[in-house]
Each structure stands twice: as structure tokens, then as C-alpha cells.
């Protein structure tokens with residue numbers, strides 16, 4: 001049976017969709033990455049490799065109030081990026097529920113040289 005492999009655009013995890021899975025998917029349906037909980041909307045579901053996804057946002061849990069909310073590209077581009085205590089670049093977003101400021105850390109860029117001790 002044909003298995004379509006999709007790389008998660010957020011964490012790079014390979015998501016496998018069997019022909020059965022795909023038969024149940026329609027454009028507008030949402031797939032959630034097992035590994036990072038990113039939500040992707042199916043935009044095309046045709047024959048063979050004719051399959052496309054659009055990243056919806058990353059679901060994250062507020063460490064302050066425990067509510068989940070979606071981090072979208074828009075939210076991220078509006079969020080200031082600061083350096084956290086350990087030197088990692090983090091984006092500051094507001095929790096839509098309790099308005100706490102939350103630091104979001106992303107996978108470090110592999111091209112970035114590692115920081116040596118001073």
C-alpha cells in the first residue's frame with residue numbers, strides 16, 4: 001500500500017499517511033503532528049504525490065494558566081525576539097488567555113556556530 005511521507009514543516013518529523021488515511025482526508029481537514037503538535041491544513045489531496053499542506057500554527061500550552069493557544073506565523077512575526085538567560089534566542093508572545101508573556105524557544109539553527117566559553 002502506498003504510504004505518503006510528509007516532513008513536518010516545524011520539527012522535521014516524518015508523518016506517514018497511508019492510502020486509507022488519505023481517503024478520509026479532504027481539503028480543509030487538519031492534521032496534527034504527533035511530535036510537536038503543529039497543525040496543518042490539507043489544501044490538496046489528489047492522486048499519488050498530489051498532496052499539499054499548509055501550516056496553520058503551533059499549539060502551545062501556557063505555563064502560567066495551562067490553556068493551549070495557537071502560535072501562528074503572524075503572531076511570531078509580531079513577537080519581539082530576545083535573548084534568554086542561557087543565551088538562546090526566544091520569541092516573546094502574549095498568552096491570549098491570561099496575557100502572561102511566554103518565551104518560545106525554537107530549534108537552534110544548525111548553521112549557527114556553537115557558543116564557546118569565554
Ligand SMILES: [Zn+2]
Nearest residue numbers: 008011033036
Ligand atoms: Zn512537527
Ligand SMILES: [Zn+2]
Nearest residue numbers: 062065095098
Ligand atoms: Zn495563559
